[in-house]
Amino acid sequence: MSQTMVIIGAGEAGVRAARTLRQHSPDIEIHLFERENGLPYERPPLSKSALLDEAFTRQLIISEEELTQLSIHYHSDTYVDELLPASKQVHLSNGQYLAFDKLLIATGAKARALPLLQQKGLDSHPLLFSLRSAADCQRIRAHALAGQHVVLVGAGFIGLELAASLRSKGLKVTVLESQARILQRAVPAPIAEVLAQAHADQGVDIRLNCQIEDIRLDHVVEVDLVGQTRLTADWLVVGIGAEPNIHLANQAGLALENGIKVTAAMKTSHPDIYAAGDVCNFPLSRYGTQVRLESWRCAQEQAEIAALNMLGHRAQYEQAPWFWSDQYDLGLQSVGLSINPVTRLERRYDERTRLYVELNEQQQILCACAIGPGNSVAKDIKVIERLINQNSTVDITTLGDVNVPLKSLLKRAKECA
Amino acid sequence: MSNWIEVCALDEIDEEDVVPFDHAGHTYAIYRCPEGDVFATSGLCTHERIHLADGLVMDDIIECPKHNGRFNYKNGQAQGAPVCEHLKTFATKIENDTIYIEVAP
Numbered sequence: 001m002s003q004t005m006v007i008i009g010a011g012e013a014g015v016r017a018a019r020t021l022r023q024h025s026p027d028i029e030i031h032l033f034e035r036e037n038g039l040p041y042e043r044p045p046l047s048k049s050a051l052l053d054e055a056f057t058r059q060l061i062i063s064e065e066e067l068t069q070l071s072i073h074y075h076s077d078t079y080v081d082e083l084l085p086a087s088k089q090v091h092l093s094n095g096q097y098l099a100f101d102k103l104l105i106a107t108g109a110k111a112r113a114l115p116l117l118q119q120k121g122l123d124s125h126p127l128l129f130s131l132r133s134a135a136d137c138q139r140i141r142a143h144a145l146a147g148q149h150v151v152l153v154g155a156g157f158i159g160l161e162l163a164a165s166l167r168s169k170g171l172k173v174t175v176l177e178s179q180a181r182i183l184q185r186a187v188p189a190p191i192a193e194v195l196a197q198a199h200a201d202q203g204v205d206i207r208l209n210c211q212i213e214d215i216r217l218d219h220v221v222e223v224d225l226v227g228q229t230r231l232t233a234d235w236l237v238v239g240i241g242a243e244p245n246i247h248l249a250n251q252a253g254l255a256l257e258n259g260i261k262v263t264a265a266m267k268t269s270h271p272d273i274y275a276a277g278d279v280c281n282f283p284l285s286r287y288g289t290q291v292r293l294e295s296w297r298c299a300q301e302q303a304e305i306a307a308l309n310m311l312g313h314r315a316q317y318e319q320a321p322w323f324w325s326d327q328y329d330l331g332l333q334s335v336g337l338s339i340n341p342v343t344r345l346e347r348r349y350d351e352r353t354r355l356y357v358e359l360n361e362q363q364q365i366l367c368a369c370a371i372g373p374g375n376s377v378a379k380d381i382k383v384i385e386r387l388i389n390q391n392s393t394v395d396i397t398t399l400g401d402v403n404v405p406l407k408s409l410l411k412r413a414k415e416c417a
Numbered sequence: 418m419s420n421w422i423e424v425c426a427l428d429e430i431d432e433e434d435v436v437p438f439d440h441a442g443h444t445y446a447i448y449r450c451p452e453g454d455v456f457a458t459s460g461l462c463t464h465e466r467i468h469l470a471d472g473l474v475m476d477d478i479i480e481c482p483k484h485n486g487r488f489n490y491k492n493g494q495a496q497g498a499p500v501c502e503h504l505k506t507f508a509t510k511i512e513n514d515t516i517y518i519e520v521a522p
Contacts, residue, residue, distance in 0.1 A: 019498060059465075297485065300498070324483065375471035378482030382473040407433075407473075 003028045005310060006090055006100040008080050008248065010034035011043065012296055013106035013277030013303035015061045020307035022070045028311075030072045031098065033090075035079040036133060039064060044296055046137040047161035048326055052168060056141055058134050083252040085270050102272050102310040105249055105260060106303060109242035109278040109294060111136075114153060116215060117238070125217040129237045131158055140237070146170030148234040151223055155182040155206060157325050159239035160195065163204050164327040174205045174231060176223070181208060188356045190346055191332065191369045198328050198352075242294055244279040257281050259292040264316040266306035274310060276302035282317060286388075287339040287366070295323045320367070320388040322381070329373050333381040336367030336388050345400045347380075355380050363393045380406050387413060420522040427455070427514045435479060435490070437470035440520065445507065446470045447516060448490045450477060455509045456490050457518040463495065463502035 005021055007014045010032050018032050034040065041058040050056060067074045075092075082091040089099050111130035117123055129140055140162075144150075148171050152159045155177035163173045175182075182199075183192045199206055211226040215236070223231040244259040255261040255269035259281035266274045266282065277299035281292040298321050308315040320336040330352070341358035348354045353372035359365050368384040370377035383406045387394060392413035398404045424438050430449045437460055438445045444460030446469040462469055462481040471482035479490045486500030493504035508519040 016498065322485075375467065375482035378471050379473045382480060382482075386475075 003101040004099060005030050005102050005104070006080075006098060007032045007104045007106060008083075008090070009106035009108055009245075009277075009279075010040040010061075010074065010076070011106060011108050011277060011299065012061065013108075013299040013306075014104070015040045015303075016300040017104050017106065017276065017303040017307040017310075018072045019062070019070065020304045021310065022072065024308065024311055024313075030070075031100075032072055032074050033078050033080055033092070034074070034076045036135075037077045038134075039067075039074075039076070041134055043132070046134065047131055047158055048165060050134075050137050051141060051144065051162075051165040056138055080248060083248045083273075085252045085254070085273065088272060100272075102274065104303070104306050104310065105268070105273065105275040105279060106277050106299075107245035107248065107279050109244050111238065112241045112243050114215075114238045114240060116212065117217075120215075122215075122217050127217050127221055127235045129235060131162060131237070131239065132242070143235055144169050144171060148172065149174070149232070150235055150237060151176065151221060151231055151233040152237045152239060153212070154238065154240040155179070155208075156239055156241060157183070157186065159237070160199070160327055161325060162237060162239060163199060163206075164202070167199075167202050167204050168328070173203075174207065174233065175199075176207050176210045176212060176225070178210055178212075179208065182206060187332070187334065188338075188344075188358075188369055190348075190354055190356050191371045194352055194354060194371045195327060195330065195332065198330055202328060242278065244281075244292060246279065249275070249279075257290070261290075264305075264318065265309045265314070266302055266317060267309065274306040276306045284318070284321075284337065286318065286320065286391075287337045289337070289339055291321075291337065293321055293323075295321055297322050318389075320385055322385060330371055331373070331375050331377065332369070332371045333377055334367070334369040335381050335385045336365065338367050341366050343396065345396065347400055347402055347406075349402055353377065357384065357399060359394070359396070363396060364388075364391055365394060383407055383410055386410055420520050421510065421517040422520055424457075424516040424518055427511055427516055430455070430516070433474050433476075435470050435472065435474050437468060438518070443520070444468065445518060445520075446479065446490070447509070447518065448474060448479065450491070455511060455516050457507040457509050458488070458490050458493055458504040459507075462486050462500065463504060464500045469504075 040061040079093045080090045089097050111132050152175045167173045213224040216222040221233040221236045249260045260275040262280045278294045283290045305315045305317045322335045325332045342361045343359040346356050355370040357368045432449050433451045435448045446460045448456045464486045467483045473480045477489050487496035488504045493506040510517050
């Protein structure tokens with residue numbers, strides 16, 4: 001009898017897993033469940049082109065024809081309301097039960113709520129916005145009228161991408177950040193500085209070290225800040241990070257630790273249940289650490305590993321994580337993790353084009369982050385990604401010398417190998 | 418009828434590298450492989466229409482600068498997700514150290 005594979009969540013991870021399962025096994029039954037309505041869509045454009053384009057479109061990850069062609073049973077507008085690990089079944093929102101041989105949880109993450117607004121019972125106020133789904137994006141689009149004033153809480157990636165998009169649409173944008181600089185946790189200071197300057201040049205008001213005392217939502221938004229004048233705005237966006245959707249895993253008694261705890265094989269504490277993407281907390285042996293990331297590419301790569309293992313392969317996730325952000329004409333790319341760096345150096349091509357690298361004691365690159373117009377830094381990051389994944393020892397003088405192409409480090413590494 | 422268009426001098430492209438080339442409203446990517454031969458493909462990734470010339474050339478493969486779609490630039494073959502649609506390729510020739518590509522008339 002053919003095996004039944006169940007995937008919960010049709011984001012980047014869920015869809016990639018379904019494709020990989022089919023690619024390696026023509027006979028299994030694949031069920032892909034998605035809580036939202038419609039076909040699986042890409043989320044990265046929601047804070048960028050999907051806001052700026054004249055008409056709203058969802059960029060699909062997979063088409064209806066392809067789902068049919070690959071015999072993937074896609075159930076949209078359907079969610080798993082209970083996971084029964086002992087009997088290996090899922091209970092669906094339509095009342096049915098479905099038995100599985102292997103299961104993948106790819107439920108992603110949800111926007112973190114601002115405790116102050118929760119306490120005041122304002123979490124679903126019409127002037128309050130967050131951004132995770134296409135519906136959220138459409139709601140923001142409908143309110144994003146030129147000349148309006150929007151306050152964004154949180155200078156993380158989603159907040160800053162939204163700030164750039166909304167500013168480009170002619171809105172007045174104020175960003176409130178509690179830390180001393182933007183992207184404090186995610187991006188090194190010399191790179192964040194370029195972005196901060198771009199936002200300042202475009203007229204975005206970024207307030208750092210900002211403490212919110214109170215927020216009132218009525219017909220307008222009023223924000224009281226400690227030691228500053230009260231802000232009045234038309235609407236409010238909260239972009240203070242995301243929390244993994246662990247409800248099902250928790251209920252099923254799977255091991256949790258800032259997300260669903262998985263092995264490098266993407267396996268949970270249950271032998272037939274896997275997790276991938278934003279929802280999972282996974283080990284990266286290269287860095288000797290366990291992390292949860294919100295990354296488009298990680299989600300896909302992890303899903304591929306999970307799918308292979310669901311089919312009995314023995315694959316492990318080992319890639320250095322990569323992500324990107326686009327704001328105005330600037331593209332940022334980052335690879336690796338900043339874990340116990342010993343050496344830090346900057347390669348500055350010009351004021352707006354910079355690469356920042358961190359290395360360990362053995363002169364191996366741990367991570368790099370770069371920014372520049374368009375995709376101008378992509379080549380450098382790709383070279384570094386390879387150097388990290390090959391565990392190459394690099395020559396620091398070459399790395400810091402903008403006149404020597406970075407690619408020469410790869411060639412040298414190849415010769416030494 | 419063949420339609421050969423001058424691109425640039427041969428030494429304007431490093432070995433194992435790529436440059437963009439625009440002609441008559443179309444954008445192309447022109448490559449030199451590690452052995453020095455010249456190849457040409459359409460210039461935009463089939464996934465999200467990103468300029469491939471910002472990507473990295475390694476051996477016979479161009480990797481899109483954005484989402485890491487990989488193509489063999491010698492035959493245009495997409496190497497798997499996120500890219501499934503192949504790249505169009507164009508004939509090239511070198512005359513007097515100058516690169517030409519053949520485009521539709």
